[in-house]
Amino acid sequence: MAKRIDVDNLDAYYGKTKAVSGISMTVEPRSVTAFIGPSGCGKSTFLRTLNRMHEVIPGARVDGRVLLDDEDLYAPQVDPVAVRRTVGMVFQRPNPFPTMSVYENVAAGLKLNGVRKADLDDVVEKSLRGANLWEEVKGRLKKPGAGLSGGQQQRLCIARAIAVEPAVLLMDEPCSALDPISTLAIEDLMGSLKERFTIVIVTHNMQQAARVSDRTAFFNLEGPGRPGTLIEMDATEKIFSNPGVKDTEDYISGRFG
Amino acid sequence: MTPPPPTRRPATTPGGQASPGSVPGPPSGGPEAPDHPSLRGRGGGRAGDRVFLGLSRGAGILLLIVIAAIAGFLLYRGINAIKVDQGNFLTTAGWDPNGLKPVFGVAALVVGTVLSSIVAMVIAVPVGVGVALFISHYAPRRLAQLLGWVVDLLAAVPSVVYGLWGTLFLVPKMMGIHTWLGSYLGWVPVFNQSQPGAYPRTLFTAGVVLAIMVLPIITAMSREVFLQTPRAHEEAALALGATRWEMIRTAVLPFGRPGVISGSMLALGRALGETMAVAMVISQGFNVTLHLLDPGTSTTIAANIANGFGEASRPVGVDALIASGLVLFVITLIVNGIARWIVARRKEFAGSAA
Numbered sequence: 001m002a003k004r005i006d007v008d009n010l011d012a013y014y015g016k017t018k019a020v021s022g023i024s025m026t027v028e029p030r031s032v033t034a035f036i037g038p039s040g041c042g043k044s045t046f047l048r049t050l051n052r053m054h055e056v057i058p059g060a061r062v063d064g065r066v067l068l069d070d071e072d073l074y075a076p077q078v079d080p081v082a083v084r085r086t087v088g089m090v091f092q093r094p095n096p097f098p099t100m101s102v103y104e105n106v107a108a109g110l111k112l113n114g115v116r117k118a119d120l121d122d123v124v125e126k127s128l129r130g131a132n133l134w135e136e137v138k139g140r141l142k143k144p145g146a147g148l149s150g151g152q153q154q155r156l157c158i159a160r161a162i163a164v165e166p167a168v169l170l171m172d173e174p175c176s177a178l179d180p181i182s183t184l185a186i187e188d189l190m191g192s193l194k195e196r197f198t199i200v201i202v203t204h205n206m207q208q209a210a211r212v213s214d215r216t217a218f219f220n221l222e223g224p225g226r227p228g229t230l231i232e233m234d235a236t237e238k239i240f241s242n243p244g245v246k247d248t249e250d251y252i253s254g255r256f257g
Numbered sequence: 258m259t260p261p262p263p264t265r266r267p268a269t270t271p272g273g274q275a276s277p278g279s280v281p282g283p284p285s286g287g288p289e290a291p292d293h294p295s296l297r298g299r300g301g302g303r304a305g306d307r308v309f310l311g312l313s314r315g316a317g318i319l320l321l322i323v324i325a326a327i328a329g330f331l332l333y334r335g336i337n338a339i340k341v342d343q344g345n346f347l348t349t350a351g352w353d354p355n356g357l358k359p360v361f362g363v364a365a366l367v368v369g370t371v372l373s374s375i376v377a378m379v380i381a382v383p384v385g386v387g388v389a390l391f392i393s394h395y396a397p398r399r400l401a402q403l404l405g406w407v408v409d410l411l412a413a414v415p416s417v418v419y420g421l422w423g424t425l426f427l428v429p430k431m432m433g434i435h436t437w438l439g440s441y442l443g444w445v446p447v448f449n450q451s452q453p454g455a456y457p458r459t460l461f462t463a464g465v466v467l468a469i470m471v472l473p474i475i476t477a478m479s480r481e482v483f484l485q486t487p488r489a490h491e492e493a494a495l496a497l498g499a500t501r502w503e504m505i506r507t508a509v510l511p512f513g514r515p516g517v518i519s520g521s522m523l524a525l526g527r528a529l530g531e532t533m534a535v536a537m538v539i540s541q542g543f544n545v546t547l548h549l550l551d552p553g554t555s556t557t558i559a560a561n562i563a564n565g566f567g568e569a570s571r572p573v574g575v576d577a578l579i580a581s582g583l584v585l586f587v588i589t590l591i592v593n594g595i596a597r598w599i600v601a602r603r604k605e606f607a608g609s610a611a
Contacts, residue, residue, distance in 0.1 A: 085498030099511035
């Protein structure tokens, strides 16, 4: 079940350093939302606050509210472990567990959720099909996941993330370590995944944002040495044709960043 | 530090012959080779390479010679003893090599050695891995540093000190646990007590002392590999909704497995060969027995050598001890072989932990 995300005036810190300041936005369910912006503007940091992965780093903390269909992820009684089961994540570099086979990698999250062994086969196949990987790996499910190509590994990580049926899928520059053909495979995949999940993707590739996303958020630093913030967010077509803020136009037309 | 000045050779002229024994640095080139000084290197600048190659190769060869010398010595003297043995060296339980009719065999010693080491490993591996995990993933940094330092200190204590502590302090304190194990778990053969209330100078107590002695080896090796777990794998597990313990089970432990096994095998090697502490703690006997809690029934190979060497007759008594040393040597080799096999078995899955 895809869910809507409402962020209300969120700040993120690393120790005393404020990395992200005053972000409010709405992410629509069953759509792809892209975060773009220059390096170091806090897109990835902000993304990681959406499933409480930010606070895994020692000293990191968050102020503000993130509502997932009206439930505050940062409410005191909320368990971050449960949040991460609902909001899945795919990382910049493919990170399959090296000691596990293809099958075990996909099943890793399911085992944590206590899915019965008898049901695993079905879910693993369904997830690998969902990640457009089944046809390529069905004959080598028992082989190490780390033995696949980079693009296949990243789709394996997507299969692993969607196997636990999250409501939201966060993708932190999922194609930046991949070749163009693997990138294309993952972009195609996002088109089909958004029918079931809310997808948020951080990307440095503006063509990619334009190709895959329905809405685009542009982040920038408030100034040199200042925290990152959301400049504007709108329908992707509008951002790329007629942005409301001059900084956005400068960035997407390649004048800086 | 400046490198030793390379012995500069004059730019070789076509046809100039290299002195015998010296490896020409630059290719000597044909008669019409064009003169490209920039490609000629520093003439004798490879001397460092040659010296280092010689040193490292020499060190490797020296090591092989030492091992071969030890094996040869053990074999030669051991065979001498086995030739005059009136019993069967492998199956006799008893050690009487000093009389006119020497009868001795390693059966009881091997069982005692293996049993005490198993006790040590059963205690030390879970505790060692637990301490390593606490240091690497749970403790606040300062506490982790302190704890790591204390564990390393444990490794620096001489084994005779463990022996003193074991025999004077630990043995009396082990009375209670012996009685408890004997009365509640006595139906398990290893915990069967044939002399309840006997002073606990037993294989079990020796195993506990050994466990403490090998703990730092297991902890230090495990801690190092656990700390090397890639952050990406830990985050992958956390992002799937793993608790901290589940993250350790899915990402840290599988990654660290080869290191834990290597550390455990090093520890096992030390436990098998540990001499002084066991000799001081145990009350020795020469029966083949599985009863860990009975004193005076068993001992280990190394402890028997230490205890028996002083009054051993020459040459047979000493040679008999050397023969038992050969057996210990072989046991240790087998243990190392098994460890290598375990680590190599899943090499395909070892990832970057290989």
